[in-house]
Amino acid sequence: MKKIWTKYCETNLIIRILIGLVIGSVLGLTVPRLGLGVLGDIFVGALKAIAPLLVFVLVISSLANAGAGIGKRFRTVIILYMLSTFMAAFVAVMGSKLFPITVDLKLAEAAEGAAPSGIGEVLHTLVMNMVSNPVTALSNANYVGILTWAVILGIAIKLLASDSTKATLQDISNAVTKTVQWVINFAPFGIMGLVFSSVSQNGLGIFTQYGKLLALLVGCMLAVALIVDPLIAGICLRRNPYPLVFRCFKDSGLTAFFTRSSAANIPINMALCEKLGLDRDMYSVSIPLGATINMDGAAITITVMSLAVANTVGLNVDIPTAFILSVIATLGACGSSGVAGGSLLLIPMACSLLGINNDIAMQAVAIGFIIGVVQDSLETAINSSGDVLFAATAEFMEWRKEGKEIKF
Numbered sequence: 482m483k484k485i486w487t488k489y490c491e492t493n494l495i496i497r498i499l500i501g502l503v504i505g506s507v508l509g510l511t512v513p514r515l516g517l518g519v520l521g522d523i524f525v526g527a528l529k530a531i532a533p534l535l536v537f538v539l540v541i542s543s544l545a546n547a548g549a550g551i552g553k554r555f556r557t558v559i560i561l562y563m564l565s566t567f568m569a570a571f572v573a574v575m576g577s578k579l580f581p582i583t584v585d586l587k588l589a590e591a592a593e594g595a596a597p598s599g600i601g602e603v604l605h606t607l608v609m610n611m612v613s614n615p616v617t618a619l620s621n622a623n624y625v626g627i628l629t630w631a632v633i634l635g636i637a638i639k640l641l642a643s644d645s646t647k648a649t650l651q652d653i654s655n656a657v658t659k660t661v662q663w664v665i666n667f668a669p670f671g672i673m674g675l676v677f678s679s680v681s682q683n684g685l686g687i688f689t690q691y692g693k694l695l696a697l698l699v700g701c702m703l704a705v706a707l708i709v710d711p712l713i714a715g716i717c718l719r720r721n722p723y724p725l726v727f728r729c730f731k732d733s734g735l736t737a738f739f740t741r742s743s744a745a746n747i748p749i750n751m752a753l754c755e756k757l758g759l760d761r762d763m764y765s766v767s768i769p770l771g772a773t774i775n776m777d778g779a780a781i782t783i784t785v786m787s788l789a790v791a792n793t794v795g796l797n798v799d800i801p802t803a804f805i806l807s808v809i810a811t812l813g814a815c816g817s818s819g820v821a822g823g824s825l826l827l828i829p830m831a832c833s834l835l836g837i838n839n840d841i842a843m844q845a846v847a848i849g850f851i852i853g854v855v856q857d858s859l860e861t862a863i864n865s866s867g868d869v870l871f872a873a874t875a876e877f878m879e880w881r882k883e884g885k886e887i888k889f
Contacts, residue, residue, distance in 0.1 A: 490666060498735060501673035508673075509680030518678035521739075524671020527664045528745035533622045535657050535748055537631050539765035542654035544635025545647050546762070558767045558875035562775040563811065565713060565867060569705045569777035570807035573784035576701045578803070582694050582785075583793040584848055622744055625773055632766070661748040668736060668749075675739040691852050694789060698856055701781045706730075706863050710777070714874045718881065725873060726866075729753070734866035738858045743772040746865040753869050758888070759876050767875070771868030778860030779827075782849070783810040787831035790845045796835055809834055825849035 489497070508515055610618075610625040618626030638646065707726070714722035732753045737746040747769055754764035784806060791798050798806070809831055828849065829842035849856065877887050 497669040501669035505673035505676030509677040513681035520674030536769040540631035541635040542650040543762040543765040545638040561871040567811045570780040570810040573781040574803040577788040729866040734862040737865035738862040767872040778863040
């Protein structure tokens, strides 16, 4: 058994995941009652369970042991995250203008969950999450609160604690990281279960009823992921960014597509950052921060869905209003992280800017939940792979200035 396990671990993880993907798809089509979906539930559950602790421990340890000079890189990565999210919303506006889509608003059912009434409520929720009880934040996977308290504690320990305390924190951080590596080794079985559930429950029918809407959403997301984000990274690095882009897709986006959870993908992204040779003090903060504010896919979903509703009710959205909508979608997307269907529940907020009442907007939310098996999967993949892309870009910019060799 030890030899088998060693051989399994030595095999490339992506190859193992692809094998699991194929097996899950075949079994989902041939024996849909087999019940393999439980493997996916276990894998995602394990990732979600360890991710809050991983973020909390790594951020505290990194800041407590950090040297000087990383503040500039944090500013850079935050700017890149926000710029990318705004550009995603703008691309969604342009796509909706070029290919106007209408949707069926005669649905009787409404989506579950209370949508925020405006951007003020979103920002209020964001601030309140920051000052949430740290124990509650950990148990509820409130990453805004986790980051806030971890940063405060990390700085306090750096200023006041002894070197032995800092070394102990580093040991705990290494132990949690090792635990995460063990969990990630079971990714092929988890992906097999997730793919099995998706194929056996949904088949291919989801592509027919809302094909045009899905095509617009997917087209905008791919345009951002394959053109806009690489353009931003290329300008910053002054070199071809696509090897890094595709590396992020392969090692981060693929897993995120099936887990449909940016939070669950935080351990995957941190492992990728380590493979890229990034500074642990940097990525231990920038990756969970990206899972909170780098929301390209969410901004696209909010914008496309709200403009589809506007087209359906006959509203003509002018360019200045569309620009404001992009800003609102950017800020709203940053407040949607960590919430199931969070981007969908912010559609009424964007619709309110256009004067569309909540009853009509919530019908669009219901449509969003119907197509969520595709929309949410790709949205998460774009968001999560972008976290690593821009975290790496910010650090590689410093490497370039220092004359260090950059390898993707």
